[in-house]
Amino acid sequence: MNQLFGHYLLNKGILTHSQLSDVLQRERNVKVKLGVLAVSAGLMTAEQVEEVHNLQRAKDQKFGVLAIAQGYLTDAQVASMLSAQPDGHLSLIQTIADIGYMTMPELETALADFRREHRGMDLDSNATNEDELVRKVADFSAAGDNAELLYDYVGLMLRNVVRFLNDTPFIIANPATPSAFSWLVSQQVVGELSVSTSLHMDERVLLEIASRFYAESLSKVDELALDCAGEFLNLHNGVWCGSLSDSGHKVDLLPQSILRQTLPSSPTETCRVMVGTSFGSFEIILSIQA
Numbered sequence: 001m002n003q004l005f006g007h008y009l010l011n012k013g014i015l016t017h018s019q020l021s022d023v024l025q026r027e028r029n030v031k032v033k034l035g036v037l038a039v040s041a042g043l044m045t046a047e048q049v050e051e052v053h054n055l056q057r058a059k060d061q062k063f064g065v066l067a068i069a070q071g072y073l074t075d076a077q078v079a080s081m082l083s084a085q086p087d088g089h090l091s092l093i094q095t096i097a098d099i100g101y102m103t104m105p106e107l108e109t110a111l112a113d114f115r116r117e118h119r120g121m122d123l124d125s126n127a128t129n130e131d132e133l134v135r136k137v138a139d140f141s142a143a144g145d146n147a148e149l150l151y152d153y154v155g156l157m158l159r160n161v162v163r164f165l166n167d168t169p170f171i172i173a174n175p176a177t178p179s180a181f182s183w184l185v186s187q188q189v190v191g192e193l194s195v196s197t198s199l200h201m202d203e204r205v206l207l208e209i210a211s212r213f214y215a216e217s218l219s220k221v222d223e224l225a226l227d228c229a230g231e232f233l234n235l236h237n238g239v240w241c242g243s244l245s246d247s248g249h250k251v252d253l254l255p256q257s258i259l260r261q262t263l264p265s266s267p268t269e270t271c272r273v274m275v276g277t278s279f280g281s282f283e284i285i286l287s288i289q290a
Contacts, residue, residue, distance in 0.1 A: 006092060007133055007170045008114045010276075017172060017276055019101050024168045025278035027095040034063045037081045038073060048072050056163050060156055060239055133158065134273070137171045143270045146193070146288050153197070153240055154273050154284060160236045165212040167277045175274035181283065183221075184261040185233050189241060191251035194289040199233055201282035208279040230256040 006024065009015040015023070035049035044052075044067065052066045059066065064078040093111070096102050102110070134154045140147040154171075161169040181200045189195040201209070203221055210228035211218045213235075218225045234256050241251050273284045 004133060005111070005114055006168070007136070008117070009096075009110060010170060011136070011173055012110075014106075014110060015096075015101060017281075020170060021276060021278050021280075023092065023095050023099065023101065024170075026099070027091050027168070034067075034078070034081055038067070038077075041077075041081065043077055044072050053163075057235055058239060058242060060159065060243060133171050137173045138271055138273050140271045143288050149193070149195075149244070150271055150286055150288070152243065153286060154271075156240055156243075157236060157275065157284060160232075160239065161275070161277060164232065164235065165209060165277070167212070167279065170276045172274040172276045172281060175281070175283075182260055182262055183229075184259045185229050185256065186259070187230075187233055187237050187256040188254040189237060189251050190254060192249050193244070193251055196285075196287040196289070197233065197237060198285040199229075199282050200285055202280065205277075205280040205282050209282075226258045230258050 006015075006020055010017065010020050035044070035052065038044040039046055039049055048067075048070070052063055052070065052072070055061075055066045055070075056063065064073065064082070067073040068075060068078060093107050097104055097107060134151050138151070138154065140150045143150050158169045158171075161167055181202050183203060183206045184198055184200050185206075186196065186198040189197065206229050207218055207221060207225055209232055210225040213232045214224070214228040218228070234253065237253055241253060244251050270287045271285075274281055275284060
């Protein structure tokens, strides 16, 4: 729920982009993941946790679902650990109040308005939250019958930023033109669907994505950093293509490429979505060719 509530505050102009990034950076530092809780409770070994994380590189499923499927945890154990975790939006609210961006009465009012606006929606479902975020901001109607595939792509990207970059992303509505963005990480999906996928970002964000994906700090844009940034997109696209294959689409991936490019050369994008994180923002650019 914290993603959706954070986006609500941003979209209503209650918090600025930089303020929300600051909040998410501080809030992320105290969030404990399910795998850590499982090891701490003696329910899983570190090797088993790593195995489940590796499975997430191929399947768009939550850690708990995969751990249960592998026989490492029971439904009751997952439910118990989830109940022990602090509610995401509560930690977000506490962080906002601690920094002083909003007073508690202001937060109370905003939360009540948020709940009224989203009445009837399952606010505890991460998938629902991500789908709701994408549909509130993006219009993929130009893709026709393929619009749902693009919504799925962006929703999956938000989940994979959480899984593999350890951050809480949000979508920036009506972003300014990213004139400072100088790197374009691209990959082509081919087969029954031909989809051009790109991530457009500045050097600082590229280095942070590469560092988080590699799990080691990288200080310069060299071959290793470029390979890691490209591999993040390749991993994401591989999971997405796996979902497409499960739906009956025969698709494959061409090798990814990374170019120093201020603006994409193609003027025919089907959709462009700006994703904000605690370490900066990047743009998703997608185009489906007939």
